Amino acid sequence: MSENQNILLIQTAFIGDVVLTTPMIRALRKCKPGAKITVMVKPEARAFVESLEEIDEVLVIDKKKAHRGLGMLKLIRDIRKRNFRILLSPHQSHRTSIIAWLSGIPTRFGYRSAGFSMAYHHRLKRPMELPEIHRLLRFLKDSICPDVSLEDDIPHLEETETGRHEAQELLKELNIRSPILLGCSSVWATKRWTPHGFAELARDLIKKYKSDVLLIGSPADADVADQIIKVAREFVGEDGLRRIHNVCGKTSLPGLFSLMKRSQFLVSNDSAPVHFGCAARIPVVALFGPTVPSLGYAPIAPRTAVAELEGLYCRPCGTHGSHICPEGHFRCMRELTPAMVEEKILEVIN
Ligand code: SF4
Structure with a gap:
């Protein structure tokens, strides 16, 4: 490895953004086969990034604990002693x-729209007209890999041993195989489809595909999933209810990914599970309400589709949704019907 090929890539955003960065990581390895590639991520992304064969080392930034306040100096020392020559941020x-800036890395690339962008020697334009995956590939093209193609753009993750084990154990415990997944999570309330919508969809899917339905999300989403089951009680018989399971927080993220690999398809709010589903190569329908695909976060993979209320005057009402509908009627999600979603499911599974 020549000195100039000691590269640090920083991606400390949400886990969904890390998944969207995987095509960039793959392209970086292709373009710099002899380089040492280190990626810095938050703790929750560590297991995934470590399992990627394109990466030599993972650095973790723990903003909430180890690297809070003066702890940040330790991180800077760790970065400095590795003698990186190129930084991509x-x-x-x-x-x-x-x-x-504090890393002292001699060649630093970042976006000109970044906060404190003077930290970078090369300030690149963020092409907002492109999907996020293509923006990241373009970042690479405009920095150190001019020959990068934007076409190799499907996210990829590897299963981990722990994840595989967790998924297998969960399916064994529930005594089911090949479930259908409903991703009911989002930190933004307006990005969540209605409990009634999910409940009706679950009822229809159980009947049509003779399959169990798992409501997936983080531990924080367990209440939302409970609410869906509560609504389902009104019109799903006992048999049907037994086939809807709230598994929010029952697996780690690698476990969730392995669960996806063993599932028929995923219907999810516009949130991180959509990108996990793409990486797992299963059919995915993403539900868009206050956001729109042109913001850059629609699924990119074969057998994916978006269900949305096209032409609604107030969409999009923000770049990532909000907690309360600014117009007060929440039509973008209330008028998205299970029939519209089922039509999209047929498109992606056939
Ligand atoms: S303002 Fe429109 S797009 Fe935004 S949450 Fe309300 S209904 Fe949805």
Whole structure:
């Protein structure tokens, strides 16, 4: 490895963004086969990134614990002693820019729209007209890999041993095989489809595909899933109810990914599970309400589709949704019917 090929890529955004960065990581390895590639991520992304064969080392930034306050100095020392020559930072926060600046890495690439962008020697344009995956590939093209193609754009993750074990154990415990997944999570309330919508869809899917339905999400989403089951009680018989399972928080993220690999298809709010589903190569229908695909986060993979209320005057009402509908009627999600979603399911599974 020549000195100039010691590269640090910083991606400390949400886990969904890390999944969207995987085509960039793959392209970086292809373009710099002899380089040492280190990726810095948050703790929750560590297991996934470690399992990618394109990466030599993973650095973890734990903003909430180890690297809070003065702990940040330890992280900077760790970065400095590795003697990186090139830094790629497609993450736009002030904090990341400050880390980049203090790292002393001699060639630093970041976005000109990033907070404290003067930390970077090369400030690149973020092409907002492209999907996020293509923006990241373009970052690479405009920085150190001019020959990168934007076509190799499907996210990829590897199963981990622990994840595989967790998924197998969960399916064994529930005594089911090949379930259908409903991703009811989102930190933004307006990005969540209605409990009634999910409940009706679950009822129809159980009947049509003779399959169990798992409501997936983080531990924080368990209440939302319970609400869906509560609504389902009104019109799903006892038999049907037994086939709807709230598994929010029952697996780690690698476990969730392995669960997806063993599932028929996924219907999910516009949130991280959509990108996991793409990486797992299963059919995915993404539900878009206050956001729209042109913001850059629609699924990119074969057998994927978006269900949305096209032409609604108030869409999009923000870049990532909000907690309350600014117009007060929440039509973008209330008028998205199970029939519209089922039509999209047929498109992706056939
Ligand atoms: S303003 Fe429109 S797009 Fe935004 S949450 Fe309300 S209904 Fe949805």
